[in-house]
Amino acid sequence: MPLPGLMSKTYQALRAGARNILLQDWATDAPTPPYYEYPPSLSPHPFMGLGKLVAGRIHQMRVAKSYLAAHPSWFDENWNLICPRCETDPETFQHAILTCPARTRLRDLLLKEVSFLGQDATLWSEPDQIRAMGEYITDTRHQENLGAWSKVFLNAPGPPRGVVVLVVHLVHSDPL
Numbered sequence: 001m002p003l004p005g006l007m008s009k010t011y012q013a014l015r016a017g018a019r020n021i022l023l024q025d026w027a028t029d030a031p032t033p034p035y036y037e038y039p040p041s042l043s044p045h046p047f048m049g050l051g052k053l054v055a056g057r058i059h060q061m062r063v064a065k066s067y068l069a070a071h072p073s074w075f076d077e078n079w080n081l082i083c084p085r086c087e088t089d090p091e092t093f094q095h096a097i098l099t100c101p102a103r104t105r106l107r108d109l110l111l112k113e114v115s116f117l118g119q120d121a122t123l124w125s126e127p128d129q130i131r132a133m134g135e136y137i138t139d140t141r142h143q144e145n146l147g148a149w150s151k152v153f154l155n156a157p158g159p160p161r162g163v164v165v166l167v168v169h170l171v172h173s174d175p176l
């Protein structure tokens with residue numbers, strides 16, 4: 001008769017060992033690009049609880065393939081990396097979340113405790129900070145949409161007033 005708990009402890013030890021080997025193989029066989037500073041993980045990221053659109057945006061920003069200006073895509077021929085909000089620096093992940101002067105009000109309101117975005121940042125594990133990050137991204141993205149659409153229609157010939165109101169309504173109807 002095995003000792004009480006022996007099977008359970010053996011299973012836990014084997015499981016931990018297998019996970020470590022898998023993570024090592026992953027890092028060796030498919031290393032992340034130099035600009036991606038987060039280690040591979042076998043657990044879902046806590047920010048996945050924010051909902052797929054916001055969580056997707058965070059994933060995109062972390063891999064530098066997002067709607068931010070400094071994350072250009074293959075289909076974007078107009079590579080202006082400068083932040084359209086403040087027009088001072090390239091709109092990187094760091095800039096959009098930590099330093100953009102045009103987002104100071106929302107950052108002070110929601111992300112006062114967030115000072116860096118590295119793999120050890122509490123932002124990736126503290127539920128309150130994760131929720132605040134989701135809200136910050138949603139709110140700043142909405143403002144960007146409004147800004148971009150307002151510019152398009154305000155600069156267009158003809159009476160834009162009613163069109164702008166309609167567009168504002170449509171943007172706010174976009175489910176997030």
Ligand SMILES: [Zn+2]
Nearest residue numbers: 083085086100
């Ligand atoms: Zn900016």
